[in-house]
Amino acid sequence: MANLYSEPSRAERVSKNLVPKEETIKFLLDYSKALSVIDYHNLKFEALLN
Amino acid sequence: MNQSTSCDALLVSDYMNGNETALCELITRHKDKVYRFIYSKVYDRDVAEDIFQDTFIKVIKTLKRGAYNEEGKFLPWVMRIAHNLVIDHFRRNNRMPKFENKDDFNIFSVLSDGSLNAEKAIIKDQVETDVRRLIEELPEDQKEVLIMRIYKEMSFKEISEQTGVSINTALGRMRYALINLRKVIDKHNIILTN
Numbered sequence: 001m002a003n004l005y006s007e008p009s010r011a012e013r014v015s016k017n018l019v020p021k022e023e024t025i026k027f028l029l030d031y032s033k034a035l036s037v038i039d040y041h042n043l044k045f046e047a048l049l050n
Numbered sequence: 051m052n053q054s055t056s057c058d059a060l061l062v063s064d065y066m067n068g069n070e071t072a073l074c075e076l077i078t079r080h081k082d083k084v085y086r087f088i089y090s091k092v093y094d095r096d097v098a099e100d101i102f103q104d105t106f107i108k109v110i111k112t113l114k115r116g117a118y119n120e121e122g123k124f125l126p127w128v129m130r131i132a133h134n135l136v137i138d139h140f141r142r143n144n145r146m147p148k149f150e151n152k153d154d155f156n157i158f159s160v161l162s163d164g165s166l167n168a169e170k171a172i173i174k175d176q177v178e179t180d181v182r183r184l185i186e187e188l189p190e191d192q193k194e195v196l197i198m199r200i201y202k203e204m205s206f207k208e209i210s211e212q213t214g215v216s217i218n219t220a221l222g223r224m225r226y227a228l229i230n231l232r233k234v235i236d237k238h239n240i241i242l243t244n
Binding site: 018044 | 082085
C-alpha cells in the first residue's frame with residue numbers, strides 16, 4: 001500500500017485539548033458588560049463602568 | 051455552514067443591540083478555533099492566551115462602536131484580527147528577541163560562564179584546604195611523593211632522583227598515599243566535591 005507523506009498543517013497538529021482559560025472568557029464577558037460607548041456629536045467615547 | 055454563519059450574523063446583530071448573552075454564545079462557539087489558531091503560530095500558552103484576549107477585546111470594541119460591517123463573515127474577521135495581533139507580537143519580539151528554555155533544550159547547557167561564582171569559589175577553596183590538611187596526616191615518605199607528583203607536577207623519574215629511591219618505590223608510596231587518603235575520607239565521610 002502506498003505511503004502517505006503528507007503532513008497535517010500546524011493548526012491541525014495542535015492538540016484538541018488546548019482551549020482558552022475560563023478566566024479569560026469570564027474576563028471578556030465582564031469587560032463587555034462594563035464597556036459602554038458614548039456617542040457625542042459624531043465622536044465615540046469608551047467608558048469602562050465597574 | 052450557512053446556518054452557522056447566518057446564526058453568527060444574528061448573534062452579532064443581537065449583541066450590537068445590547069444583548070450580552072449573544073456575545074457569550076459567539077465566544078463559546080468560536081473560542082477553541084481562534085485559540086488553537088493563535089497557539090499554532092506562537093506555541094506558547096501564555097502568549098496565546100494574551101493574544102486571544104486582545105483579539106476579543108478588539109472584537110468587543112468594534113462591535114460596541116457599531117463599526118463592524120456584517121458581511122456574514124464573523125469568524126474570518128475574528129481570525130484576521132488574531133492573525134494581525136500574532137504578527138504584532140512577532141514584530142515586537144524581533145525588536146527585543148526573547149529566548150525561552152523548553153523542556154528538551156536549555157540555552158544554559160551550551161552557554162556557560164567558565165568562572166566560578168562566589169559560592170563555588172568558596173567551596174573550591176574549602177575543598178583544597180581540606181585536601182591539604184588530609185595530606186598533612188600522611189606518613190612523611192608518602193606525603194613527600196604525593197606533593198612532588200600532584201603539586202609540583204614532577205615525573206616519577208624526577209621524584210626518584212630527588213628522593214634517592216627507585217621509581218617503583220616512589221610509585222608504591224604514591225599508591226599508598228592515595229589509598230590512605232581514600233580511607234580517611236571514607237572513614238570520616240568527608241565530601242570533597244564542588
